[in-house]
Amino acid sequence: MSDTGPAGTLDDEGPNNTDDSDQLDDILPASSPPDLFTQAVQLSASISPSTPLPLRMFHSESTAFHLNRHPNLVELTVDEVAVKFKLPDLHPALADYIRHARELQSPTFKIGQRRSARANAELPFSHLRVWYSARVQVRSTDSMDVSDPQRVCAEPPSLEWPFGRYDTVLLSDGSAPGQGLHGAASSLVPVASYLD
Numbered sequence: 001m002s003d004t005g006p007a008g009t010l011d012d013e014g015p016n017n018t019d020d021s022d023q024l025d026d027i028l029p030a031s032s033p034p035d036l037f038t039q040a041v042q043l044s045a046s047i048s049p050s051t052p053l054p055l056r057m058f059h060s061e062s063t064a065f066h067l068n069r070h071p072n073l074v075e076l077t078v079d080e081v082a083v084k085f086k087l088p089d090l091h092p093a094l095a096d097y098i099r100h101a102r103e104l105q106s107p108t109f110k111i112g113q114r115r116s117a118r119a120n121a122e123l124p125f126s127h128l129r130v131w132y133s134a135r136v137q138v139r140s141t142d143s144m145d146v147s148d149p150q151r152v153c154a155e156p157p158s159l160e161w162p163f164g165r166y167d168t169v170l171l172s173d174g175s176a177p178g179q180g181l182h183g184a185a186s187s188l189v190p191v192a193s194y195l196d
Contacts, residue, residue: 033148036064036137066135066149073130081128084156085164095121136169 040057047055056067073081082090095117137149152167 033137033146035146036066036135036149037139037146039066040064062139064137064146064149066137067131068133071129072132073128075127076130077127078123078125081130085154086157089115089119091123092117092119092121094123098124 036057037059040055040059043055043057047053052069056069058065073084076084078091078094082088087093092115096115099117132155133151133153135149136152138147139145140147152169153165154167155161155165157164
């Protein structure tokens with residue numbers, strides 16, 4: 001028995017119902033995910049005096065990031081961001097990150113590293129811009145295929161989220177997977193960039 005729907009048409013259970021989605025899959029080409037790596041390369045190659053800096057799209061060998069044009073928080077001091085997100089070690093964490101990136105020419109930390117900077121370590125900036133979310137895309141470790149970009153979030157404590165909302169992200173350094181987390185780095189979003 002089948003019911004008739006609006007204007008006398010047959011509902012899903014009707015004997016003459018056909019699913020058009022299978023036919024559409026044959027006609028329409030499968031869409032591929034946007035390639036944030038290519039977009040980041042094109043953006044950095046076309047910088048002009050009118051290009052807003054810092055760039056909001058950038059990548060490493062295995063991971064691409066895309067930020068909204070406008071940050072959620074603009075020109076807060078490092079200490080204000082630390083209080084807002086309840087991150088008491090933000091200042092020394094940033095100092096360690098900068099020192100590590102300068103010394104080793106690498107923007108990642110291996111999991112398990114200790115903080116070596118003092119709480120009042122000098123930073124080359126005093127204010128941060130903070131984005132509550134970013135789109136992240138990774139390459140496959142065994143091919144040049146890219147994944148669908150994923151949104152990762154971090155929001156400070158609020159009435160709705162009393163402890164804040166933080167996505168944990170594990171990023172690979174591009175080496176093939178193995179046992180454990182060798183070659184992985186952890187990252188805490190919010191994504192921040194410094195002001196001169």
